[in-house]
Amino acid sequence: MDRNSIIGYVLIGLVLVGYFYFIQPNPQQIEVQKHYQDSIAAAQYEKEQAMARELQQREKELLEQGKDSASLLFNALNGKEEFIELGNDKISVRISTLGGRICSATLADYNNQEGKPVTLFDESDNITIRNARRGSEQISNQMYFTFDGKEENINTSELYFTPLNVTRDKAVMRLPLGNDKYIDFTYTLLPDSYMVNLAINAHNMQGFFPGSTRQMSITWDQLIRQQEKGFTFEQQYTNITYKLSDDDTESLSETGDDKENIAEPVDWVAFKNQFFSCIMIAGDEFNDISLASDTLHEGRGYMKNCSAVMYTPFDPSGKVATDLQFYFGPNKYSILKNSNKLAINSEKDLQLQKLIDFGWPIVRWINRYFIMYLFDWLTSWGINMGIVLLLLTLIVKAIVYPFTYKSYVSSAKMRALKPYIDEINAKYPKPEDAMKKQQEIMGLYSKYGASPMGGCLPMLIQMPVFIALFNFVPNAIELRQQSFLWAHDLSSYDALISWNTPIWPIGNHISIFCLLFCLTQIINTYYTSKMQPNMGGSPEQDAQMKMMRWMMYLMPVVFFFIFNDYSSGLNYYYFLSTLISVIIFIYLRSVVKEDVLLKKMEAYHQANKNNPAKRSGMMARLEALQQEQQRLLEERQKRNNK
Numbered sequence: 353m354d355r356n357s358i359i360g361y362v363l364i365g366l367v368l369v370g371y372f373y374f375i376q377p378n379p380q381q382i383e384v385q386k387h388y389q390d391s392i393a394a395a396q397y398e399k400e401q402a403m404a405r406e407l408q409q410r411e412k413e414l415l416e417q418g419k420d421s422a423s424l425l426f427n428a429l430n431g432k433e434e435f436i437e438l439g440n441d442k443i444s445v446r447i448s449t450l451g452g453r454i455c456s457a458t459l460a461d462y463n464n465q466e467g468k469p470v471t472l473f474d475e476s477d478n479i480t481i482r483n484a485r486r487g488s489e490q491i492s493n494q495m496y497f498t499f500d501g502k503e504e505n506i507n508t509s510e511l512y513f514t515p516l517n518v519t520r521d522k523a524v525m526r527l528p529l530g531n532d533k534y535i536d537f538t539y540t541l542l543p544d545s546y547m548v549n550l551a552i553n554a555h556n557m558q559g560f561f562p563g564s565t566r567q568m569s570i571t572w573d574q575l576i577r578q579q580e581k582g583f584t585f586e587q588q589y590t591n592i593t594y595k596l597s598d599d600d601t602e603s604l605s606e607t608g609d610d611k612e613n614i615a616e617p618v619d620w621v622a623f624k625n626q627f628f629s630c631i632m633i634a635g636d637e638f639n640d641i642s643l644a645s646d647t648l649h650e651g652r653g654y655m656k657n658c659s660a661v662m663y664t665p666f667d668p669s670g671k672v673a674t675d676l677q678f679y680f681g682p683n684k685y686s687i688l689k690n691s692n693k694l695a696i697n698s699e700k701d702l703q704l705q706k707l708i709d710f711g712w713p714i715v716r717w718i719n720r721y722f723i724m725y726l727f728d729w730l731t732s733w734g735i736n737m738g739i740v741l742l743l744l745t746l747i748v749k750a751i752v753y754p755f756t757y758k759s760y761v762s763s764a765k766m767r768a769l770k771p772y773i774d775e776i777n778a779k780y781p782k783p784e785d786a787m788k789k790q791q792e793i794m795g796l797y798s799k800y801g802a803s804p805m806g807g808c809l810p811m812l813i814q815m816p817v818f819i820a821l822f823n824f825v826p827n828a829i830e831l832r833q834q835s836f837l838w839a840h841d842l843s844s845y846d847a848l849i850s851w852n853t854p855i856w857p858i859g860n861h862i863s864i865f866c867l868l869f870c871l872t873q874i875i876n877t878y879y880t881s882k883m884q885p886n887m888g889g890s891p892e893q894d895a896q897m898k899m900m901r902w903m904m905y906l907m908p909v910v911f912f913f914i915f916n917d918y919s920s921g922l923n924y925y926y927f928l929s930t931l932i933s934v935i936i937f938i939y940l941r942s943v944v945k946e947d948v949l950l951k952k953m954e955a956y957h958q959a960n961k962n963n964p965a966k967r968s969g970m971m972a973r974l975e976a977l978q979q980e981q982q983r984l985l986e987e988r989q990k991r992n993n994k
Contacts, residue, residue, distance in 0.1 A: 423504060424529045424560065431512025436523050438541045438548075443680055445541065445548060448475065452513035452525035452537045453495045454548070457630065457680040463833065465581060472630055472680055477575045479652055491575065491657050497552070498569040499535075499666065501560050506535070509571075513537065532556050538673075546681030547694050552674040554667070561668040567639070568666035568674065572632060574623050575648075576655040580832075581844040583650040584859075584917040589626040589826065590655040592645050593707055595619045597637055601706045604645050611644035619700060622707055623658045627683050627829045627843070629707060635675025635696045638662040683708055684829050685724060711823035718820040723748075731830055738836025741825075741921060745928040748821070752814045753936070760940045761949070765802040768950040772796055799960075800953040818929070825922045838864060842921035857913050865923035866915045872930040873908035879937045880904070 433450040439460075446456035455475040462470040478492035496509035506527075513525040521541040528534050533556045540549040552568075580586045593603040597617040603624075604610040617637040623630045641662040648654050666674050675696045681687060688704040695702050710719040726747060730740045749756075773793055780789035797803060825831070831842040839846035847861035854860045881901050915923055 424533065425504065425506065425511060428511040428513075428527055428529060433512075434515070436515050436518055436525075438521055438523060438539060440521060440541055440543055440545075442544065443541070443546050443548075445539075445680065446475075447515075447523060447525060447539060449513050449515060449525070451494075451496050451508045451511065452527065453508070454539070454678065455493065455495075459546075459628070459681065462628070462682060464579060470579060470628060471577070472628055473574050473577065477577070477654070479575060479648070479654060479657075481646070481648070481657070491573070493575055494571070494573045496571050498571070499561070500565060502562050529557075529560075533560065542694055545691065545694060546679055546687070547691055548678040548680065549696065550676040550678065552666070552676070554670040557668055557670065565668050566665060567663045569661065569663050570632070570638075570676075572621075572623075572660045572662075574630060574658050576623055576625050576658060578625075578653055578655050579628060580626060581841060582917055582919070583655075585826070585844065585919060586626045587647070587655050589624070589709075591624055592643050592658050592660070593622045593624050593629075594641070594643070595703060595706065601703070603709075604643060607647070609644075609646050611642070614641040614643065618662070619702055620704070621660050621662065622679075623660075624683065624707060625655055626826070627832055628681065629679065629683055631679040631704065631707070632660070633677035633679065633695070633702060634664055635677070636665045638664050679704065682829050683827065686728075708827050709823065710827065711819060714816050715820045715823055718816055719824045723820055723824050727824070727828065727830075736836060737831055737834040737842055737921070738839075738924065741842075741925050742928060745925055745932065748817060749929065749932050749936070752817060755813050756933075756936060757940065760937070761944060762803060764944050764946050765800070765949055765953060766797065768946040768953065769796060769800060769802060799957050801956045802953065821925055821929075822922070825925055826919055828921070831919070831921045836920075836924070839920040839924070842924070843919050845917055846920035846923075858916050861916070863916050863918075863920060863923055865920045865927055866912060866918065869915065869923050869927040869930060870908040870912045872927055872934060873911065874905060876930050876934050876937075877901075877904045877908070879934060879941075 431449065433448055435449070435455070436447040438445050438447065442460055444458050444460065445454050447453065448455045457472045459470045459472070464470050473493050475493060478490060480490050494509065496507060498508070499506040508527070511527055513527050516524040516526055518524075521543070523539050525537040525539065526534050527537070534554075535557065536551075536553045536555065538549075538551040538553070540551075541547075542549065576590055578586060588606050591603045591606045593601055594614065595601045595618060596614075597619050599616070604612060617639055618634070618641055619637065620631050620633040621638065621641070621643070622632075639662065641660065644659045646657040648656060664674060664676070677694075677696055679688075679691055681691075685705050685708055688707060691704050692702045710716040723744075727740070727744060730743050731737075733740075773796070776789055776792050776796065780786070780792075826843075828843075834842050836842055838848045845861060845863045846865055848864050850861040852860065881904065915926075
């Protein structure tokens with residue numbers, strides 16, 4: 353080592369000695385530091401003492417309540433509630449050490465009306481209800497499991513679990529019962545999904561349970577939160593739905609309080625509102641199920657109070673776990689259908705997509721195999737949802753146009769024959785000849801190739817499509833919080849005109865799309881009434897027809913009070929559909945000339961004058977019915993004359 357190196361090390365040493373000398377605390381600082389450390393120790397000691405006093409007080413309360421300190425469950429009755437968070441890109445759930453239950457579920461990719469992530473339920477949810485049946489009652493969210501033992505039962509709602517092996521997507525909640533006895537609740541959040549698996553497994557618990565124990569009970573209570581702006585409309589889609597193991601889905605009433613006991617096995621039970629659901633899925637099956645739902649009033653933030661009590665298999669030996677699954681997510685057909693592939697029991701077809709009610713069978717098929725694919729295709733373009741609904745309406749109208757055309761031509765034929773019908777009316781002025789008059793009119797239609805039923809069948813074919821959209825649009829979560837023109841949310845009512853105090857029966861707003869729909873419906877009724885031919889009925893029948901026309905004009909007014917709370921997307925679709933119908937009518941009125949039709953029908957009559965056309969099945973039945981009515985009328989008149 354050379355001289356320069358030695359000098360360098362000596363200087364470094366002197367610097368370090370000087371540094372530690374100057375930074376050492378003076379006596380006053382040492383005293384302050386000592387006082388600080390003593391304060392921390394005192395605070396920690398006080399905290400430990402407080403916890404000990406709390407445990408002692410808890411034990412005292414338990415003993416006063418008759419809880420046996422020698423009970424296997426006694427230590428599990430003492431504890432402090434803590435929370436474990438699991439999450440992925442879709443959902444986060446909170447698990448409580450009290451009861452080992454999921455106490456909160458929040459969706460990451462959907463927002464509520466305040467722009468925050470949608471929370472389906474939370475432990476803070478609670479409400480007091482008052483009614484004559486049960487008086488005053490505090491209700492809240494809860495989920496607990498009950499196991500019937502030989503001498504005492506395990507009710508997880510009052511027991512504290514210990515969290516083990518906690519990761520971002522998995523946690524074991526252990527219920528320690530001493531002597532290496534415990535029950536594990538293992539929660540696993542599946543990646544990139546809204547599904548949570550729960551495996552319940554007993555360890556060394558055979559002696560605790562009777563040899564006959566083969567099942568456990570589950571109690572699930574939940575307040576269904578109001579997630580959308582329109583309370584009345586959302587409540588129509590809020591209910592308890594369940595899937596029978598060997599059958600279709602069933603549901604409790606949406607419009608009022610309801611309860612039901614189900615004896616058949618069930619695959620899953622769902623607490624559902626318009627766009628989101630909480631589903632409990634059985635790994636095996638649920639049995640002996642009791643369901644109940646109470647409808648809540650607007651203004652409290654909740655739609656319904658739902659409750660389910662059910663039984664599912666349980667193995668006390670711990671050789672076979674009790675598997676359950678939860679779906680906390682959107683009511684979107686494609687997501688629900690894909691979630692079926694994540695079933696614990698791969699042999700089951702859960703059919704979760706049937707949670708979405710698309711209507712009666714024929715309407716459901718139209719929605720499932722036509723409207724849905726068309727809507728998804730248009731949505732994939734990335735255009736505004738208002739334009740999607742416009743294009744959807746135009747395409748549907750184009751498809752049913754041939755039936756519309758046939759219906760219009762059929763009515764135009766009968767209107768073209770009005771001069772001949774007037775002659776028949778003049779021929780039979782007496783009321784007692786009404787049947788003969790009708791028979792001759794029907795014969796006239798047959799001779800000229802017209803049919804009063806010709807316009808009915810095309811209209812009947814169009815009706816299922818019309819009804820299908822009524823069921824589809826309110827269930828389309830893609831419309832949720834999508835704006836168009838003055839409507840801020842196509843899944844709820846538009847309130848361009850609103851006020852604070854509700855007015856019966858329209859509430860506190862006027863939906864502009866609803867108003868437009870009703871106005872175009874009046875215009876459509878006007879044009880439709882012009883299509884109706886004069887069948888040459890009696891004065892009484894003519895009076896009835898006039899009354900029917902007035903009723904048709906009154907219906908749009910009734911529609912306004914019904915649809916004012918409905919989604920603006922649905923009213924917008926009906927407005928477009930009705931407006932296009934009016935435009936189609938005006939177009940057909942300009943291209944289908946009744947005088948031209950009359951000439952064609954007269955040519956048809958001349959060509960078939962010596963070779964009468966065979967009556968169609970419907971026409972033949974109508975004519976036979978009229979002849980039978982005429983025969984009975986003539987017999988009655990003969991008896992009266994005698």
